[in-house]
Amino acid sequence: MGFIPNAQLIFRSQSKSGDYHDDMNKNNFNKWLEEKLLPNLPPRSLIVMDNASYHTIAVNKAPTMSSTKDQMQNWIQSKGLTYLPTMVKAQLYEIVKEHKEPIKYEADLMLEKHGHKVVRLPPYHWDHNPIELIWSVLKRRIAVKNVGQEAKNIVKITEEAFSSITAEEWKKECKHVKKIEDKYYHEGISVDREIDNFIIELGGDDSDTADDTDESHVSDLDPLDDHTYSKRINF
Template sequence: MNRTNFMKWLSEKLIPNLPPNSLIVMDNAPYHTVQVNKAPTMSSSKVQMQEWITNKELSYLPTMLKAQLYQIIKEHKEAPIYEADQLLISHGHKVVRLPPYTCDLNIIEFMWSLSKRRVASNNVGLEAGNIVKLTEEDFSSTTPQDWQKQCEHVIHLEDNFYERDGCMDNITDKFIIELGNESSTDSDT
C-alpha cells in the first residue's frame, strides 16, 4: 500500500459506501498520515527553511544558521493536516486517530489476526496459490459478530489501561531519586 493506492481506495471504494456522517478511526500508517501542511525539518535545506518562513510571512536574518531558522519553524508550525482527513471531512465524515504505537487498540489488527488464523487453518496441505482465494472467502464470511467481538476485546483493553492509570493516580506517597550524587547516604535523604 502507498499514498496513491490508499487515496484511490478511499475515494473510489470507501467513501461511496460509507453511511452519511460516519466516524473513521485511522491509525498512523505512513500513507494515512501524508501531511498537506508539512513544515521543514532540521534535515531540510536552509533554502527550504527560508522559503517556508517567507511563505508564512515571517522574517529571519540572512545570517541565521539552520538551527536558528528551525527554531522559528518550530515556534510557528501548525498542527498537522492530513490529506486523507481532508478528503473524508469534505464528504461530511469525521476522523479520529489512534495514538501512535498503539496497535493493541487497533481493531483492524485483531481482525487481520483472526483472518490469518482462519486462512492458515483452512490451508492445510493446499498450494500457496490458494491463499488469495481463501483470504477472499474469509473476508466475505466475516460477520458483524466477528467485528463486535474484537471491538469488545479492545474496549476491555481500554478499561484495563484506565484502571491501571487510575491506580497510579491514587498513589499519594512520593519518592525521590537523585541522579549524579554518588556520595549521598541514607541519612542525607
C-alpha cells in the same frame, strides 16, 4: 456492524521481500479510499486509523531541525514572514515552530470533505484497533483452507474467509478493545499517583534547606522493597 460492503480490496503482491506492505503506498491507498471506501461509508462515520506511512502524508509539512537552512528560509518566506540573514538554523527553526500549523493529512482531508472524522491511534498501540484482532481470525481461516498453497485458489479462499466473519464477531473484538482502553486508563491514574510520590520540588521558601528535618518538609520513608524508598522533599 461488520466489514463495509463493497469496499474490499484484494491484490496480488509484486514485492520480492514477501511483505505486502511494500505494495501499499500513498497512491494505492488514496485510490482505494476514494473509489472503494468513501462511496460505501455510512454518513458521518468515525474512521480509526493507525500511523502507517501512507496514512500520514502531510499536506502542510513544516521544516524540521534536519531540514536545510535554505528550506527553512524558503518556508518562512512562503508564510510572509521575515528573518535576519545572520540567523543560524536554530534561530530559524524557532520561527518555524512559532508559526507552523497543526499537521493536516491527505487522507483526513479527503474524509472530512465528505462529512467524516478521523481519530488516530497512539503510535505502537495496535491493541487499540479491533481490526487487528479480526485480521488474526481471518488469517487463521485462510490458513485452514489453503492446504495445497495453490495460488489460483487463494483469492476465492480469502473472499470466503471475509464473508464468514459476522457482525457479532466484530462486536466481540470491539468490546475486547474497550476493556484494554479502560485498563490503560485506570493504570494511568495509578501511575500518576505513584509518580507524585517521587516528585522532588525545587525552589521552595528561602527558609527550606536540605538539612531541615521538620515534618512539613520531609515525609516519612515508605519502604517499597529492600533497596527503594519513596520520599517527597522540598528544597
